[in-house]
Amino acid sequence: MKRKLILLLSFGMISVLSVKAQDVHFSQYFSNPLLLNPAYAGSIGCSRLAINFRDQWPSIPGRDVTFSASYDQYVKPILGGVGIQVISDNEGGGALTTNTVNAIYAFNLNLKSDLHIRIAAKAGYNEERLNMQDIITIPFVSNKSTKYYFNAGAGLLIAYKNFTGGFCLRSYQHS
DSSP: OHHHHHHHHHHHHHTTSSOOOOOOOOSOGGGSHHHHOGGGTTTTSSOEEEEEEEEESTTSTTOEEEEEEEEEEEEGGGTEEEEEEEEEEEEGGGTEEEEEEEEEEEEEEEEETTEEEEEEEEEEEEEEEEEGGGTOOOTTSOOEEEEEEEEEEEEEEEEETTEEEEEEEEEEEOO
16 A cells, blocks of 8 residues: 555656646635645535635736635545635736636545545636736737636645645646
8 A cells, every 4th residue: 555655646746847837826725725735625524615815916006816716515425525616817907817617526535544545636627818908009909819728637635643745736738
């Protein structure tokens, strides 16, 4: 068992040799557990609703506004947690807007009374809108662009007595 766990962790570390990402920013990440790691889905055993909002630099024009809402719960017949996550990130006062919807499943594996492993997968859909008119205006040229793409991710949490650790990977497929 120990050998399989080391192999799994090694594969996960090797698979992130080329990582390019920009996550949304919140002041208190632990108030948004599904954003931190999808393996937290259903981890508390009951239903959980998390709503976060951040208005960065509200007195400056072109500020960044981010909203996130997630719901998760443990489902005993499938031995794990399920969740849904919605994120809206508006940067530059509307110049770049990203909307994301994710579905999450986390499998809970109890190895001993004090050793738990949670393995999660998430899949979703993104919409990215770029509005150059909020930055510069070019006459007779379309300054708007929208793209849609699929995203997927995975997470791992290991809890042993009072220690919890893990990591998550995200993959974005641009169309």
